[in-house]
Amino acid sequence: MAEKENGIAGLTGAAEYGTAEDLDVQAVRRDFPLLAYTDLAYLDSSATSQKPACVLDKEREFYEQYNANPFRGLYDISEKSTEEYEAARSTVAEFIHAQDPAEIIFTRNTTESLNLLGYSLTSVLVRPGDQILISMEEHHSNMLPWRLAAKRIGATIAYVTPDENGEITAEAVRAALTPRTRIAAITQMSNVFGKLNDMKAIAAVCHENGTVIVADGAQSVPHVPVDVQDLDVDFLAFSGHKMLGPMAIGVLYGKTEYLEKMPPFLSGGEMIDIVTADRIVFTELPHRFEAGTVNAPGAIALAEAIRYLQKLGFARTQKREHALTARAIEGMKKIPGVRILGSQRAEDHHGIIAFTVDGVHPHDISEIFSADRIAVRAGHHCAQPLHLWLKVPSSTRASLMFYNTEEEVDRFLETLGSVRKRMGYGE
Numbered sequence: 492m493a494e495k496e497n498g499i500a501g502l503t504g505a506a507e508y509g510t511a512e513d514l515d516v517q518a519v520r521r522d523f524p525l526l527a528y529t530d531l532a533y534l535d536s537s538a539t540s541q542k543p544a545c546v547l548d549k550e551r552e553f554y555e556q557y558n559a560n561p562f563r564g565l566y567d568i569s570e571k572s573t574e575e576y577e578a579a580r581s582t583v584a585e586f587i588h589a590q591d592p593a594e595i596i597f598t599r600n601t602t603e604s605l606n607l608l609g610y611s612l613t614s615v616l617v618r619p620g621d622q623i624l625i626s627m628e629e630h631h632s633n634m635l636p637w638r639l640a641a642k643r644i645g646a647t648i649a650y651v652t653p654d655e656n657g658e659i660t661a662e663a664v665r666a667a668l669t670p671r672t673r674i675a676a677i678t679q680m681s682n683v684f685g686k687l688n689d690m691k692a693i694a695a696v697c698h699e700n701g702t703v704i705v706a707d708g709a710q711s712v713p714h715v716p717v718d719v720q721d722l723d724v725d726f727l728a729f730s731g732h733k734m735l736g737p738m739a740i741g742v743l744y745g746k747t748e749y750l751e752k753m754p755p756f757l758s759g760g761e762m763i764d765i766v767t768a769d770r771i772v773f774t775e776l777p778h779r780f781e782a783g784t785v786n787a788p789g790a791i792a793l794a795e796a797i798r799y800l801q802k803l804g805f806a807r808t809q810k811r812e813h814a815l816t817a818r819a820i821e822g823m824k825k826i827p828g829v830r831i832l833g834s835q836r837a838e839d840h841h842g843i844i845a846f847t848v849d850g851v852h853p854h855d856i857s858e859i860f861s862a863d864r865i866a867v868r869a870g871h872h873c874a875q876p877l878h879l880w881l882k883v884p885s886s887t888r889a890s891l892m893f894y895n896t897e898e899e900v901d902r903f904l905e906t907l908g909s910v911r912k913r914m915g916y917g918e
Contacts, residue, residue, distance in 0.1 A: 512807065516811070524542075538890070543799050550737055583797065586801075588717075593747065597790050599741055605676075608726060610636075625675070633677075633678060657832070658684075660688075668700045676705040677707070679727075682843065683874050710843065756780060762782040812891055815891045816838075816844065832847070843890050851911060855910075
């Protein structure tokens with residue numbers, strides 16, 4: 492039987508990328524045009540990852556060879572467009588181990604996926620006086636849709652807070668649940684702490700309470716194997732642009748039992764079966780949630796990104812990312828005035844390291860890094876409530892991916908070590 496990882500058979504252990512255990516980073520980097528084009532050390536992959544040539548080529552292939560709307564034409568290139576689009580859906584379903592491709596809805600991004608749920612799921616599950624539970628470490632995309640829904644419906648919002656290592660534990664979730672908690676929306680991996688939450692345990696305690704669990708997988712899906720059936724989450728949202736795919740393509744996974752009950756979020760073309768002057772019948776899953784002209788080239792290129800990730804293999808990419816993260820964190824701990832947010836253990840960060848420097852604003856830190864041709868992130872990272880809870884207005888974030896090099900990490904550490912002196916502190 493062909494080797495299988497995350498649902499795609501026969502692609503792991505590709506010899507051209509190193510040994511079965513270790514990636515050849517230089518071989519990998521040759522696949523990424525932008526990395527060859529610039530001298531910038533790109534340490535902002537949690538915001539947007541770089542794209543390998545095969546992904547760019549796949550999107551170009553669509554426009555050059557079968558640029559036509561899926562579903563709407565009986566001519567050859569429209570049929571080819573439909574075939575490739577639905578094949579992409581199947582690839583995504585296999586990748587996250589969904590039971591049926593119809594459980595995969597293509598959206599623009601994680602934000603749109605979660606807004607869809609904030610409207611459609613709440614409309615069938617939440618009533619006045621009910622509760623929606625979210626964590627304090629959520630990205631605004633997994634916080635604001637629920638808060639707006641609660642305000643619209645007359646429900647309440649409750650928060651669960653992380654422990655000292657930045658983890659939302661199942662025990663904390665259990666303590667926050669009430670008999671009227673209808674939905675719990677929890678990130679699988681914080682975009683500030685980089686810590687994986689135990690979604691399987693969280694889902695179990697939610698289901699014991701009769702609560703639907705929504706997982707934000709924007710940061711986790713690109714870096715760790717995710718099996719939605721094993722986790723038993725009811726919904727999972729993630730974005731293509733964080734996992735080597737194009738911008739403006741996202742995924743919402745949902746269990747059929749809930750999707751079938753939910754009204755469409757958007758209405759228009761392709762999401763109906765029958766429309767008369769006084770009657771509307773919506774079409775079957777998943778198309779009732781994909782109104783209008785879909786981003787077929789984006790979905791097809793996302794499928795190519797998945798195949799590329801599978802070709803490298805998560806065992807190898809995780810090992811490399813963990814090694815780079817450990818190198819960075821060990822060096823950061825030696826620099827006076829640097830504070831790492833969340834766990835102090837490198838293995839907890841999964842490539843994401845948010846930090847502060849005593850007396851220096853994150854925007855100034857980011858400008859100094861930019862002057863040294865290093866890209867990092869500064870601000871509250873769309874997680875302002877978490878920063879306020881931490882009593883840190885904002886932070887700087889470096890985020891690593893398997894295509895980064897040890898030399899780039901060392902450049903990062905050298906610049907970080909110079910920040911306070913360059914800001915006039917004499918250190």
